[in-house]
Amino acid sequence: MKPKATVPADFALEEFLPYRLSVAANRTSRLFARRYSEEFGLSIPEWRVLAVVGRFGGLSASAVVERTAMDKVKVSRAVRALLARGLLAREGDAEDRRVQRLAMTAEGRAVHARILPLARGLEAELLAGTSVADRAALHRLLDALDRRLTEMGAGPGAEGPD
Structure with a gap:
């Protein structure tokens, strides 16, 4: 017996832009994660936090949330893990003592520098032929x-x- 369609026949999920963007982004993230997770032991959220702090430096966790569009809980967990591994450190804000800024440690900068060629290589592979x-x-x-x-x-x- 053939399953019944649950949506109108004129709605093709595989052509729906939000779905296509989500699938492409998830597949790309998983592909890249396979390349760095084994060697560096980073999850996708951890890499994103490290990349954003590496690019912009001195961000608060809430600024990381804004720049990555990731859920606050995922960012918080990633920050905790990176702090525990010594890849990030917290620094007080000179103007607002309530704000804690994130900075890469020397080890964090070294890991970041080693991952960047992988990121650039993946991007080149993805865009090859375009x-x-x-x-x-x-x-x-x-x-x-x-x-x-x-x-x-x-x-x-x-x-x-x-």
Whole structure:
């Protein structure tokens, strides 16, 4: 007996943009994670936190949440794990004593520096066979989607599942 369709026949999930973006992002993250998790022992959220702190430095955990669009709980767990491993350290904010900023330790910087070539290599592999014009168009479209998401209330810091 054939299962009954639960959605209208004119709705093709595999063509629905939010679904496609989610699947592509999840597959990309898992592929990259396989490349760094074994050698460096980092989870996907831990790598994202390390990457953001490495790029922007001196961020509070809430600023990491905004920049990564990850759930606060995932960021908190990742920060705790990175602090425990000595890859991140907390520093007080000179202007606001209530704020704790995250900074990479020397070991954190070393791990970050070793992972970056893997990240760049994966990006090159993903984009192999695409033209410079297609890459530029992809970046323009992603920027446009990001602007539109912000206009719709789903910008940086918006709550929701990640």
